[in-house]
Amino acid sequence: MAGLLPISASLLGLAVSAAGLSFNVPTSPPSNSSGQISAAPVGVSDRATYDASSTEAVTYTVASPGDAPQTLTYGPSFISLAATYAGKVIIGLNRRLDDISNTISAALLVQSKMDNLYSIELGNEPNFFTSSDPIANGASWTAAADEASQVSWQDAVCGNLSASDIISAGVYFGTSPMSLVGLTATEGDANDYVKDYCSHNYPQSSGNYDLAKLMGHSAIASQIEPYAAEAAAAATKGKPHIFGETNSATQGGGGISPTFGAALWILDYVMQTVLMGTDALYFHQGTVGNCQYCWWGRYSMGSPYYGAYFATMALANADQIAPLDSQDSAYAAYAIYKSGAPVRALLYNSDYYTSGTRSSQTYTLSGLSSSSVTAKRLTAPYATSRVDQGSNPTVAGRTFTNGTCVIQGTETVETVTVSGGTATFAVAASEALLVYL
Numbered sequence: 404m405a406g407l408l409p410i411s412a413s414l415l416g417l418a419v420s421a422a423g424l425s426f427n428v429p430t431s432p433p434s435n436s437s438g439q440i441s442a443a444p445v446g447v448s449d450r451a452t453y454d455a456s457s458t459e460a461v462t463y464t465v466a467s468p469g470d471a472p473q474t475l476t477y478g479p480s481f482i483s484l485a486a487t488y489a490g491k492v493i494i495g496l497n498r499r500l501d502d503i504s505n506t507i508s509a510a511l512l513v514q515s516k517m518d519n520l521y522s523i524e525l526g527n528e529p530n531f532f533t534s535s536d537p538i539a540n541g542a543s544w545t546a547a548a549d550e551a552s553q554v555s556w557q558d559a560v561c562g563n564l565s566a567s568d569i570i571s572a573g574v575y576f577g578t579s580p581m582s583l584v585g586l587t588a589t590e591g592d593a594n595d596y597v598k599d600y601c602s603h604n605y606p607q608s609s610g611n612y613d614l615a616k617l618m619g620h621s622a623i624a625s626q627i628e629p630y631a632a633e634a635a636a637a638a639t640k641g642k643p644h645i646f647g648e649t650n651s652a653t654q655g656g657g658g659i660s661p662t663f664g665a666a667l668w669i670l671d672y673v674m675q676t677v678l679m680g681t682d683a684l685y686f687h688q689g690t691v692g693n694c695q696y697c698w699w700g701r702y703s704m705g706s707p708y709y710g711a712y713f714a715t716m717a718l719a720n721a722d723q724i725a726p727l728d729s730q731d732s733a734y735a736a737y738a739i740y741k742s743g744a745p746v747r748a749l750l751y752n753s754d755y756y757t758s759g760t761r762s763s764q765t766y767t768l769s770g771l772s773s774s775s776v777t778a779k780r781l782t783a784p785y786a787t788s789r790v791d792q793g794s795n796p797t798v799a800g801r802t803f804t805n806g807t808c809v810i811q812g813t814e815t816v817e818t819v820t821v822s823g824g825t826a827t828f829a830v831a832a833s834e835a836l837l838v839y840l
């Protein structure tokens with residue numbers, strides 16, 4: 404907690420706009436509040452076959468180190484390795500190749516070896532399966548075909564495992580033509596086998612990038628809107644909705660993915676999806692040697708990690724979050740609650756800043772009970788800043804050490820006086836502020 408600064412000192416050089424925003428922080432969670440986030444990842448793809456006799460964790464060949472393998476096999480040691488992960492693990496098993504006994508033998512090993520198992524996926528992004536995949540049996544691969552296949556595989560796998568509450572169902576990329584709304588309607592009794600309903604979401608695609616849109620507060624609201632019905636469908640079935648795979652752009656990311664703007668996207672996207680009713684998000688960490696959106700590499704940190712870290716700071720030990728704004732502008736404000744009382748406020752100015760004079764938004768919060776509050780700032784030189792290009796973001800003035808992820812530097816905590824229950828904060832374009840109430 405060293406380095407306390409008055410807020411004005413950190414605003415030197417900023418142009419503060421005259422118009423400001425005012426939000427009352429409700430003393431208890433308002434009706435549009437929601438719950439909190441959990442968990443962590445690991446997975447295999449739908450190109451993988453289990454080989455009980457293999458002594459290697461995974462076996463594959465690729466033409467160049469950045470390529471994803473078209474086929475691979477994995478042995479028992481892959482599952483032993485996954486079993487050592489300290490967080491919960493979702494393991495993806497193959498359905499596309501239509502070898503159910505192979506998948507069941509892998510599932511039995513997973514069940515017996517992995518105390519950290521959260522759930523098992525039966526197939527990855529089946530909306531991309533085609534009539535020439537073995538599972539399709541020569542017929543066209545429709546939503547109805549996939550739903551029937553998912554349910555029958557859940558029956559067979561869980562019957563052999565004598566297990567319920569274990570399948571991560573759906574695993575659809577996007578919401579059309581296959582959706583959790585459709586799948587949940589056909590699950591029937593097999594819903595007992597389901598642990599969670601799973602979506603994959605990538606707002607942008609390789610070669611078609613728009614960073615301002617990615618990080619834009621109202622653009623994020625529009626982008627996730629189709630998933631609201633998916634989360635609601637899962638809730639109707641009494642199961643959590645998760646994003647089992649998500650990140651900024653498909654295929655390992657690129658262009659926009661290593662930037663600070665992508666960090667700001669993570670921050671606001673996490674808040675908005677949690678509010679929508681999503682239980683957990685698993686950020687895809689790409690292919691070995693080709694991972695523009697990765698949070699860290701072997702030698703260098705990535706800018707997106709700063710957004711993930713700040714989102715965790717905002718949500719840690721909290722029960723609920725509430726949107727104070729209506730999600731139709733560039734300026735976000737959230738109240739964060741613990742045991743029914745506001746503990747933090749998160750302010751995010753999603754105006755896109757890449758050069759010249761940096762504009763700023765003024766937020767006035769009312770309904771505050773203490774005489775002063777502190778704040779920590781997430782910032783970077785530009786929305787386009789990349790760690791690997793020497794433009795490091797900071798969290799309360801600190802950076803993460805390349806190679807180890809250890810936070811370093813002197814922490815800068817801003818102090819703001821509250822008068823009459825009201826305090827004013829400036830948040831520059833492409834910046835966020837976490838206020839400790």
Ligand SMILES: *[C@@H]1O[C@H](CO)[C@@H](O)[C@H](O)[C@H]1NC(C)=O
Nearest residue numbers: 503504507558559560562563
């Ligand atoms: C076990 O899986 C097979 C498919 O390999 C299936 O035919 C059988 O019904 C399953 N057993 C149980 C008890 O569900």
Ligand SMILES: *[C@@H]1O[C@H](CO)[C@@H](O)[C@H](O)[C@H]1NC(C)=O
Nearest residue numbers: 429433435726727728729730
């Ligand atoms: C949430 O409710 C608050 C009132 O407490 C309202 O001002 C705000 O616009 C709402 N936001 C959304 C996204 O529903």
Ligand SMILES: *[C@@H]1O[C@H](CO)[C@@H](O)[C@H](O)[C@H]1NC(C)=O
Nearest residue numbers: 703790791792793802803805
């Ligand atoms: C991390 O390494 C990159 C080079 O890949 C460098 O540009 C950046 O400044 C380093 N960041 C820190 C915090 O030392």
